[in-house]
Amino acid sequence: GDSVTQMEGPVTLSEEAFLTINCTYTATGYPSLFWYVQYPGEGLQLLLKATKADDKGSNKGFEATYRKETTSFHLEKGSVQVSDSAVYFCALRRNAGKSTFGDGTTLTVKP
């Protein structure tokens, strides 16, 4: 079956540091890939997505590129802020079915 593997957390960074959160997936066919963010006490919300190979999703300074050859969708940001502290989930969806989520990575950014 489909699966998503995220790097284990938690991740703690200083403000303005570079962020990478690794995500790899296993799925047949050509899934769409997503990053969701969850702020404390809230539900998940879409951060960015990519729907085909080599697409780059971007939003709020975050980026991720759909790499079919390595089955990866790593999340990056060049300079994190305290307000980026949250839990980040990688997910895939294919064939109009339900989504498959990774376990989430908790990011804490310190001033």
Place this chain on the structure above:
Amino acid sequence: NAGVTQTPKFQVLKTGQSMTLQCAQDMNHNSMYWYRQDPGMGLRLIYYSASEGTTDKGEVPNGYNVSRLNKREFSLRLESAAPSQTSVYFCASSEENSNTEAFFGQGTRLTVV
């Protein structure tokens, strides 16, 4: 801009009690989902509904029942609550197109004592 609305936000139950978690969406989505979120275990799918009148089991359906009352509403029922069901529950909805994202409610924090 209501999106996905869940009620209640918080609930404490005694072991053996029953309750229903309510969820409604105003985006005309066919697909709706119930997840539970536990520390270190990410999101686990309990039940989903691909369209009005249909429901299917997810990864962890035991101890739960669901009703897709109409296109807008998808409820989750715990018939006899157990401490293992202490969790945060999220309802979500999406369009059928796999290129589209899921929209989540704010969650219900349930404690079973």
